Amino acid sequence: MRYVIRRLMAVVPVLLGLTVIVFSILAFLPGDPATAILGPYATPENVERLNRQLGLDKPPAQQYLIWLGNILQGDFGRSYSLNRPVLDEVLERFSATLILAGAALLLCTLWGILIGVRCAVGQYGWSDRLLTLTAVVGISVPSFWLGLLAILAFSVNLRWLPASGMFAVYGGGGAADLARHLILPALTLSVVATGVIARLTRSAMLEVLRQDFICAARARGVGERRVIYRHAFKAALVTIIPVIGVQAGFVLGGAVYVETVFQWPGVGRMLVQAISTRDIQLVQGGVVVVAASYVLLNLLADLAQHALDPKIKT
Amino acid sequence: MSGARVAAAALFVRHRPAGVGALVLLVVAALAVAAPLLPLHNPDLTDLANRLQRPGAPGHPFGTDHLGRDLLARLVWGTRLSLAVGVFASLIAALAGSCIGIAAGFFGGRTDYLLMRGIDMLMAFPYILLALAIVAALGPGLLNALYAVAIVNIPFFARSVRGATATIAHREFVDAARLAGMRSGRIIAGEILPNVAPVITVAMSTTIGWMILETAGLSFLGLGSQPPQADLGSMLGEGRKSLINAPHVSVVPGAMIFIIVVSINLLGDGIRDLLDPRLRAGALSRPAPVTRIERAATGADDAHPPGGALLQVRGLHTRFVSAGARAQYAVNGVDLAVDAGQCLGLIGESGSGKSVTALSLLGLAPSPPAVISGGRVWLAGEDLLGANFERLRAIRGRRVSYIFQNPMAALHPLMTVGAQLTEAIRCHRRVPRRAALDEAVGLLRRVRIPGPEARARCYPHELSGGMRQRVGIALALANSPELVIADEPTTALDVTVQAQILQLLAQLRRERNLALIFVTHDFAVLSQLCDRVAVMYAGRIVESGATHDILSRPAHPYTAGLIRCAPRLGAGRRPAAIPGLPPAADHRPRGCAFAPRCERARAACEAGAVAPARLSATRRVRCLYPLEAA
Numbered sequence A: 001m002r003y004v005i006r007r008l009m010a011v012v013p014v015l016l017g018l019t020v021i022v023f024s025i026l027a028f029l030p031g032d033p034a035t036a037i038l039g040p041y042a043t044p045e046n047v048e049r050l051n052r053q054l055g056l057d058k059p060p061a062q063q064y065l066i067w068l069g070n071i072l073q074g075d076f077g078r079s080y081s082l083n084r085p086v087l088d089e090v091l092e093r094f095s096a097t098l099i100l101a102g103a104a105l106l107l108c109t110l111w112g113i114l115i116g117v118r119c120a121v122g123q124y125g126w127s128d129r130l131l132t133l134t135a136v137v138g139i140s141v142p143s144f145w146l147g148l149l150a151i152l153a154f155s156v157n158l159r160w161l162p163a164s165g166m167f168a169v170y171g172g173g174g175a176a177d178l179a180r181h182l183i184l185p186a187l188t189l190s191v192v193a194t195g196v197i198a199r200l201t202r203s204a205m206l207e208v209l210r211q212d213f214i215c216a217a218r219a220r221g222v223g224e225r226r227v228i229y230r231h232a233f234k235a236a237l238v239t240i241i242p243v244i245g246v247q248a249g250f251v252l253g254g255a256v257y258v259e260t261v262f263q264w265p266g267v268g269r270m271l272v273q274a275i276s277t278r279d280i281q282l283v284q285g286g287v288v289v290v291a292a293s294y295v296l297l298n299l300l301a302d303l304a305q306h307a308l309d310p311k312i313k314t
Numbered sequence B: 001m002s003g004a005r006v007a008a009a010a011l012f013v014r015h016r017p018a019g020v021g022a023l024v025l026l027v028v029a030a031l032a033v034a035a036p037l038l039p040l041h042n043p044d045l046t047d048l049a050n051r052l053q054r055p056g057a058p059g060h061p062f063g064t065d066h067l068g069r070d071l072l073a074r075l076v077w078g079t080r081l082s083l084a085v086g087v088f089a090s091l092i093a094a095l096a097g098s099c100i101g102i103a104a105g106f107f108g109g110r111t112d113y114l115l116m117r118g119i120d121m122l123m124a125f126p127y128i129l130l131a132l133a134i135v136a137a138l139g140p141g142l143l144n145a146l147y148a149v150a151i152v153n154i155p156f157f158a159r160s161v162r163g164a165t166a167t168i169a170h171r172e173f174v175d176a177a178r179l180a181g182m183r184s185g186r187i188i189a190g191e192i193l194p195n196v197a198p199v200i201t202v203a204m205s206t207t208i209g210w211m212i213l214e215t216a217g218l219s220f221l222g223l224g225s226q227p228p229q230a231d232l233g234s235m236l237g238e239g240r241k242s243l244i245n246a247p248h249v250s251v252v253p254g255a256m257i258f259i260i261v262v263s264i265n266l267l268g269d270g271i272r273d274l275l276d277p278r279l280r281a282g283a284l285s286r287p288a289p290v291t292r293i294e295r296a297a298t299g300a301d302d303a304h305p306p307g308g309a310l311l312q313v314r315g316l317h318t319r320f321v322s323a324g325a326r327a328q329y330a331v332n333g334v335d336l337a338v339d340a341g342q343c344l345g346l347i348g349e350s351g352s353g354k355s356v357t358a359l360s361l362l363g364l365a366p367s368p369p370a371v372i373s374g375g376r377v378w379l380a381g382e383d384l385l386g387a388n389f390e391r392l393r394a395i396r397g398r399r400v401s402y403i404f405q406n407p408m409a410a411l412h413p414l415m416t417v418g419a420q421l422t423e424a425i426r427c428h429r430r431v432p433r434r435a436a437l438d439e440a441v442g443l444l445r446r447v448r449i450p451g452p453e454a455r456a457r458c459y460p461h462e463l464s465g466g467m468r469q470r471v472g473i474a475l476a477l478a479n480s481p482e483l484v485i486a487d488e489p490t491t492a493l494d495v496t497v498q499a500q501i502l503q504l505l506a507q508l509r510r511e512r513n514l515a516l517i518f519v520t521h522d523f524a525v526l527s528q529l530c531d532r533v534a535v536m537y538a539g540r541i542v543e544s545g546a547t548h549d550i551l552s553r554p555a556h557p558y559t560a561g562l563i564r565c566a567p568r569l570g571a572g573r574r575p576a577a578i579p580g581l582p583p584a585a586d587h588r589p590r591g592c593a594f595a596p597r598c599e600r601a602r603a604a605c606e607a608g609a610v611a612p613a614r615l616s617a618t619r620r621v622r623c624l625y626p627l628e629a630a
Helices: A002-027 A032-038 A044-056 A060-072 A086-121 A127-141 A142-156 A174-209 A212-219 A225-260 A267-276 A280-308 B002-014 B015-033 B069-108 B109-123 B127-138 B144-169 B172-179 B184-220 B232-242 B250-273 B355-359 B389-395 B415-427 B432-444 B467-477 B495-512 B523-529 B547-552 B556-563 B605-606
Strands: B311-320 B328-338 B344-349 B370-379 B402-403 B483-487 B516-521 B531-537 B540-546 B613-616 B617-623
Touching: A002 A060, A002 A280, A002 B109, A002 B144, A032 A044, A060 A280, A060 B467, A086 A127, A086 A174, A086 A225, A086 A267, A086 A280, A127 B250, A142 A174, A142 B232, A142 B250, A212 A225, A212 B402, A225 A267, A225 A280, A225 B184, A225 B250, A267 A280, A267 B127, A267 B144, A280 B127, B002 B328, B015 B069, B069 B109, B069 B184, B069 B232, B069 B250, B109 B144, B109 B250, B109 B415, B127 B144, B127 B184, B144 B184, B144 B402, B172 B184, B184 B232, B184 B250, B232 B250, B250 B540, B311 B495, B328 B355, B328 B370, B328 B516, B328 B540, B344 B355, B355 B370, B355 B483, B355 B516, B402 B467, B415 B432, B415 B467, B432 B467, B467 B483, B467 B495, B483 B617, B495 B516, B516 B523, B523 B547, B531 B547, B531 B556, B540 B547, B540 B556
Parallel strands: B344 B516, B344 B531, B402 B483, B483 B516
Antiparallel strands: B311 B328, B311 B370, B531 B540, B540 B617, B613 B617
């Protein structure tokens, strides 16, 4: 319990630092936000007035504190290109991303662990060679290309699954429709992370299988299946879980490409559009929300690891 | 240096995927470098009349894109750009990351803290999100995408370089250089950099593929290279608009990215295997459930045990074989016999092969690298080395069990003591869970663990060393075995706890009429417990007999030497070490292995094999000139 509290406390400075980075990256843009909003033909008086309205005439530290105070109250400003509150847009888009990333994370965890354990058990056998090679291929695939191939194969040629969007335009809606739209993007997004998790699971399992307690379990006559899936896997899981936490970050980030390819209405596509339209408030809001949720996800992974390994008491 | 080159060549031969990756990468890189020299169309020349031509069209082997530009030319030039961007991004990331890592690792303290907290902050962002934020700030463009991807990869380099630097920064040669008044800059350049270079190389080889992928990705999103300049990613992004009627326009550049990244990653794996010492010499290989057995065909007379002892071992050979290293001969023809209820002490220096012998009996010596290359082991007449796995498993822990040297390592760290005991019981006998737990608590009580009900719920790290070894003993006794093999069970414990454990073992042995093989290097321990002793040297039993006889009148000069070096309280004289060292395990001397260290050795000792000679009914010695005659 003390660990949980300490770990929770440690999150606070990380979140603060994160807002500092986001703010400082985006606050010192080479361009002038007011000009970006008002367009190149704005009069200097208008620009100055807007700067005052946006608080841009104040010193940076004060600007940051005002901004931080606002986001802590849930006010992320207004997106000028969409003309609606940033938080509303971000939350709506982020929930779509969470569905996609969550499905992908589930897939890559499951498959990655299965493949990794399989490889470790048959080390240097043909299935290990084949699967390790597959894992290397998996981590090297550009997801934006794989997505296009998937659309060509399963949507254009076979017509099995829809190519884009989250729901059918006509008569869509409901969980079944969502699931049909989810299959291709989630699979595409999961491929790289599956490869990474499989490789790490393999080496974690190999590391554990060399330990004395495995030999000791065998010396006691514990069956081989139990030695591997219970003794070795339990110990390996302690190192696998943080990796899954890190992969969650890759999946959340990699969603940008998949969302673009499959026209998924997620936060990644929103960010790309916001960057092209220089909608800074929207970019800031989106990055802060996604990054903060990633920090919390890693917190969860740490807590899970802690629950699993009674030795981590500190 | 040439040794390293040979190793590299051997690796690429053995590690075929890495060789294939290197070859493909070489071809692609050569094409990219030679792009201006190749007879290609102008990649930017538009020809709207011939737009979206299929591959194989006259003059356009890969077809044309939506503006009628030649795809082959664009592919080669795009590859050139993508490779250049990836390489530069990884150089920038490596340079910046290594500087931060070396500074943090070398100076430590506050510098380290501040730098690493900054790095942690960067890592708190999802990978690509940070790159997006940076591009958002700098504005779209290939160079900006390059910076973004480089910055995002800095933490990876900083962390691994810091780790490597920190371990080197406190080595003797660095301390010596510091004391000699060398400037930090010179120490870093002269001592640190050459040592962390492999780490940087490994980090680069694992990240460069990612960086090419990520810059291509940013271009794909329209945030990287801007028209008319086109890298592979933006070709893919533009081609996507005509995905359905002309899929080749986007599929081909994507395939190129994939080919580049796969070959880099394959090569990177090879490089990592080469430079990461942990992976060398098969260190990361998984021991099989049974030791590999490669016995030469033995005669029919060998198929039956020569006597009626509970356990008989005849001519046991175990060696360690790993690729690229000389075989290590650990056990070279061991003969042993243990009767029911008897205690045999197996004694020898470390490295004499006594633990490997003990593990080989039930096929537990880890293989790879261990191979049992000869001999027989009979348990009550049944050949264990020839038994199938299920048969062996039924014997392990049921009829013969082990107590290991280090109980902390031999107990599963994440399972409670009770769970491990119940498991040991239930994998041999069909006992309900509840009854097994009761039995487990009973076992803990029998090994004199106070409060056994509560202890059963403890994890191994919550117990003291002595308690842990008592748990180890309880595990060994769980199924009332006939024979217990204890491999230096008290070596890892303090002296007072040692005595308690020995007492416990002696008592349990009497109560249950257990046969015991007790592996040790300590004569004092041996004399308390064992009826008979076998002395091991360089993988062979050099002398065996009743404990009292051997202790009082050793026949082999090595035994005599061992007894002399045992420290005795109040004896008033210093223990005498045996001069010299045991032979290296990778060569087998023709004659007596102890001869080079023996003061009684004569020419005949090293000339040929020395057979064990019979001193009395129970006593054997492998010596031509023993101290005690028959």
